[in-house]
Amino acid sequence: MKASLLLQISIGYQASCHAFSSFSTVPTTTNNNSVQNPSSEAFQTILSGEGQSEHEFFQQIWQKQPFVYRKQTQTSHENNPFHNQVNMGLPGITHALENACQVFLQTPNAEWQFTLPIVSKDKKCLSLEELAPRYGNNLFEAYLDGCSILLNHNDRHCPYTAALCEDLQKTFPYVYANAYLTPSASQAVKAHADDRDVLVIQVYGRKVWKVYEEVPIEYPYTHEQVGKNDLQVPQSVLDGNLIVDTVLQPGDVLYIPRGFVHEACTDKQENEDDIQPSYHITIALATFDWALSGLLATAVQKTLDDIPEYRMAVPVEFGMKDANDISDEQKRMLEQQVDDALEIVKQKLTADAINKYLTQKYQFHANKSKAGRLDRIAASMQQDNMSAENVSVVGQDAMKRLSMDSFVRASTREEYDLLNNIRPKQQLVRPETESAFFAIHHHIHQNPTQVFSVSELASILENKCEYICDLSMLSFIRSCIERGTLALVV
Incomplete structure (x- = not known):
């Protein structure tokens, strides 16, 4: 990467790195004065778990108090954008991560910096100068090393999120979505408040959420977000009562109004046997911009x-x-x-003049990103219909075809030597999993004639490593295939 380009990337990246938050807008296909005539199937599905109507939500909950909506038994979820998002599973996450990796390689422009993924190590956002030599553009490598990852504007990376945002904009003026991937026993950011209302949708694993009762600044603007930009959260807030203290499971939704201080982590809870990672979608409702x-x-x-x-x-x-x-x-x-x-x-x-202004404003924001979101949906459909013609078993092409249903084996010397001139940098693994992954890798090479199912590799270990999840296993095997030390069975 040329120095001048890296400088441009770094400037845009740092502008997005303030406490894992960014602001932009996303498209809609409707004229969104639609709180009066709600028709979002996803939002109705969320509310139905608590028997709430949209009218009750906007009268009793909206901008007033946090609220937890638990997952309900699904009757039918075909073409329901909420259920499709929640049920996308690990394949959907890896697909979104793959697409997000490509953003680093795109030509910088005015919109590009807002879609850049952000990587956090030990609650510190890494600059691009730190990120590039350590992980390159490989977000799987960063996750394997224990980093938390924010996929800014995930509606540009994931077709399920794109469809969900399109649907939610039938109820809200405009929305956008960020995705947060947090490894086991981790916390991406400290307690903070946002300048927007959010809907947190748990997709994978589980996460512990705390929302504090005391609101330090009511309805804050961007420069008033406590816990961000060196504006400290008052100690009285952290010492005070919690209004929400819960664990979100896949399908659960947490609504947090603007200004409420909150934090989340993937620590083990009482009566739980393991520590799970977390992948959740945050639907951002930019209420500060509608004040x-x-x-x-x-x-x-x-x-x-x-x-x-x-x-x-x-x-x-x-x-x-x-x-x-x-x-x-x-x-x-x-x-x-x-x-x-x-x-x-x-x-x-007048009220009519304000209505006209907001209509134009919402339509402008809605149309601004519409093409990118619909392109993501179309590209995903095209990828699903493509036949795999590549038969490589090591290197990047093979790595991208790996899934939990794949089989792997020890690579041959000839296969390893194929990557001699393009082998990536040193492999980094978080300390809690290093010995376990080394044992798995060693076992495969001790049995060079055998093939191994990726989904069953953890069973090789004599003692279970509670920090290893399916995604970390997938990330580790991907890394080995990219380096040529393991080969994909085709």
Whole structure:
């Protein structure tokens, strides 16, 4: 990677790295004044678990309190975007990760930085200068080394998430989605509050969530998010009561209004035999961007900018002198100008005018990313219909065809030597799993004539390693195939 390109990437990446959060918007196919006429199948499915209607949600829950929606028995989930998202399983996750890896290789542009994945090690976001030499663009390598991964705008990477966001925008003005992949016994970020309302949808594994009762800043804007950008969470919040203290299982949903401090981790709970990793989708509802104060400020400036008088600077005395030293006539003139401005704005800023402005704004954001999301759905369908013509058994092409249903074996010397000039850098494995993975690798090479099912490799171990999950196993075997030390059985 050229130095100049790496610099461009680093600037965009760091802009996205503030406490694992980013902001952008995503598309819709409808005119979204639709809270009045809700029709999102996914959102209705979420609410049905608690017997809640959308009217009850917006009257009792929305922007007021966190709420947990538990998974319900599915009657029919064919073409239901919520069930399809929750049931996508490990194949869906690996597919999204594969697509996200490619973002690092794309040409930087204005939108590109918002789709960059973010990698966190020990609760610290890695810069691209740290990330590139350590893992390259391989997010599986980062996960294997114990990193948490944020897939920014996962609706651009995963067709299930794209379809889910499209559906949810029949109820909400516009939404976008980030995906969070957290290894066993890890925490991606510390306690913090967001400038948006979110729907947390658990997809894989489980995660412990805590939401604190005290709200330090009500309805915060981006610069007021405690726990981010060096703005500390008040100790009184962390010492206070919890309003939510729960474990989310696949299919569970947690709604968190803007401003509530929360944190999550994958620690083992009482009466549990293992530590599970977690993959969840966060649906972001950018309520800070819909705030009335912001709408008023925008409308006031837009209205007054059309009048040349209000484009002029205020008299230089203001701000340069003490108020007592400014003449009463100067003050009266400025106050009259302000009164006139407010009257002009009041006449023009009606409910109908606000509605028209928001309609245009939502449609702009909706259409802005629509092509990228629909392209992801179309590309996924095309990939599903493609026949695998590549018969390589080592290297990157073979690695990308690996799944938990695959079989592997020890590579031959000839296969290993094929990658002599393109072998990737040193393999990194988190300390808690290193000896276990080494034992599995050693066992395969001690039995070079045998083939092994990836899904059954963990059974080789004499003692179970609670930090190894299916995704970490898949990531490890992928890494071995990429390096040529193991081969895919075709």
